[in-house]
Amino acid sequence: MIISTRRYPIHLSRGSLNRVGQLVSPRGRVFVVTATALCELGERVARSFDPPATVITMDDGEANKTLATAERIVTELLEHNAKRDSMVVAVGGGVVGDTAGFAAAMFLRGIDLVQVPTTLLAQVDSAYGGKVGVNHPKGKNLIGAFHPPRAVVVDPDVLRSLPDRELRSGMFEALKGGVLGDAALFELFEQHRDAIDQIIERAVRVKTAIVDSDEREKDLRRLLNYGHTIAHGIEAAMQYQGITHGEAVGWGMIGANEIAVRRGLLSDRDRTRIDRTIRAWEPAPVPADIDRAAILAATEHDKKNTGSMRVMVLPTGIGTCDIVEGISEAEIAAGIEAALG
Numbered sequence: 327m328i329i330s331t332r333r334y335p336i337h338l339s340r341g342s343l344n345r346v347g348q349l350v351s352p353r354g355r356v357f358v359v360t361a362t363a364l365c366e367l368g369e370r371v372a373r374s375f376d377p378p379a380t381v382i383t384m385d386d387g388e389a390n391k392t393l394a395t396a397e398r399i400v401t402e403l404l405e406h407n408a409k410r411d412s413m414v415v416a417v418g419g420g421v422v423g424d425t426a427g428f429a430a431a432m433f434l435r436g437i438d439l440v441q442v443p444t445t446l447l448a449q450v451d452s453a454y455g456g457k458v459g460v461n462h463p464k465g466k467n468l469i470g471a472f473h474p475p476r477a478v479v480v481d482p483d484v485l486r487s488l489p490d491r492e493l494r495s496g497m498f499e500a501l502k503g504g505v506l507g508d509a510a511l512f513e514l515f516e517q518h519r520d521a522i523d524q525i526i527e528r529a530v531r532v533k534t535a536i537v538d539s540d541e542r543e544k545d546l547r548r549l550l551n552y553g554h555t556i557a558h559g560i561e562a563a564m565q566y567q568g569i570t571h572g573e574a575v576g577w578g579m580i581g582a583n584e585i586a587v588r589r590g591l592l593s594d595r596d597r598t599r600i601d602r603t604i605r606a607w608e609p610a611p612v613p614a615d616i617d618r619a620a621i622l623a624a625t626e627h628d629k630k631n632t633g634s635m636r637v638m639v640l641p642t643g644i645g646t647c648d649i650v651e652g653i654s655e656a657e658i659a660a661g662i663e664a665a666l667g
C-alpha cells in the first residue's frame with residue numbers, strides 16, 4: 327500500500343524491507359545507516375539495491391544520538407566519496423532515523439534521505455514530518471533540522487524481533503493518535519484487537535495529515551503533543567530511567583484528561599473509556615514516591631509554552647482535541663495527581 331503525503335510516498339507492506347531498492351529511485355550511490363545491533367536488517371536493505379548499498383553502522387541508544395555520532399557518519403560518507411546525488415537510507419528506530427537523518431541534512435547542505443523505521447514508535451511517529459536531530463548535553467533534541475525524507479518504507483514484519491516493551495511503547499503513541507484524531511483507531515485499542523497493520527496505517531494517517539498541513543510546527547502540529555506535557559515532567563523527574571517515552575505519554579494522557587474534564591471539555595464517560603484503555607495496555611508504573619514538585623517544575627520548561635502562558639492539548643471527545651491556553655499550575659498539579667493515581 328502507498329500512502330501519499332504532500333511531499334513523499336509511504337510504502338507500507340509486509341516484506342517491503344527486502345524491496346527498498348525497487349521502491350525508491352536513487353540518483354547516485356546509496357548509503358545505508360543502521361545500528362550495530364540491527365546490522366542484519368541493514369544488510370538486507372543494502373542488498374535490495376543494485377549495486378548493493380554501502381553499510382555504515384552507529385552505536386544505538388539515546389546516549390549515542392549526538393553531534394559526534396552524526397559527524398562520524400559524515401566522515402564515513404566523505405571517506406566513501408559520497409556526493410551531492412548520494413542517498414542516505416536510515417534503517418532503525420527513532421535514534422537511528424534522527425541521527426542519520428541529521429547527518430544527511432548536514433552533508434553537503436543536504437542529500438536525499440529515505441527512512442526505513444524498524445520500531446513501532448518510528449513506524450507510527452518519528453519517521454514522518456521531517457524533523458531530524460541529535461541531543462545536546464543540556465537537553466534532548468536541541469540540535470536539528472527539517473529534512474523531509476524522499477520516501478518512507480514501513481515493513482511491519484520487522485517488528486517481530488522488537489522487545490515487547492519497545493512494542494508497547496510505540497502502542498501508546500499510536501493510541502494517542504486515535505484519541506486526538508481517529509475514533510476507529512482508538513477502538514482498535516479499546517477492543518485490544520490484534521491488528522498491528524491497521525494500527526500502523528491509521529496512526530500514520532493521523533500523524534501525516536497533521537504534519538502535512540503544518541510542517542514547521544506553528545500550530546496544528548502541536549496537537550501531537552497530547553499527553554506530552556506531563557509525560558516530559560515524569561520522564562525528567564525519573565531521570566529518563568525505568569519508563570519508556572511511550573509509557574510516560576500514556577500517563578500524561580490520563581493527566582491531560584483530568585484537566586479536560588475539570589474544564590468541562592471532555593465527558594466523564596469518554597474520559598473513563600480513554601483512561602481504562604491506556605491502563606489496559608499496562609504502562610510501567612510510576613514510583614508512588616516520585617517527586618511531584620520535580621514533575622511540575624519540568625513541565626514549566628515544556629517547549630509548547632510561550633512566555634508564562636501554559637498551553638496544553640486537551641481531548642474534547644474520542645477523536646477530537648483542542649489546543650488550550652492559560653492552563654494554571656493548579657490544574658497541571660491536579661493532572662499530575664490523576665496521572666499518578
Ligand SMILES: NC(=O)c1ccc[n+]([C@@H]2O[C@H](COP(=O)([O-])OP(=O)(O)OC[C@H]3O[C@@H](n4cnc5c(N)ncnc54)[C@H](O)[C@@H]3O)[C@@H](O)[C@H]2O)c1
Nearest residue numbers: 363386419420421422444445447448451452457484487488
Ligand atoms: N523526529 C521525530 O519527529 C521524533 C518523534 C518521536 C520520537 N523521536 C525520537 O525517537 C527516539 C526513540 O526512538 P525509538 O523508540 O524507536 O527507540 P530506539 O531508536 O532507541 O530503539 C529502541 C531499541 O530497539 C532496537 N530495535 C530497533 N528496531 C528493532 C527491531 N526491528 N528488532 C529488535 N530491536 C530493534 C534498537 O536497537 C534499540 O535498542 C528518541 O530519540 C526520540 O527523541 C523523534
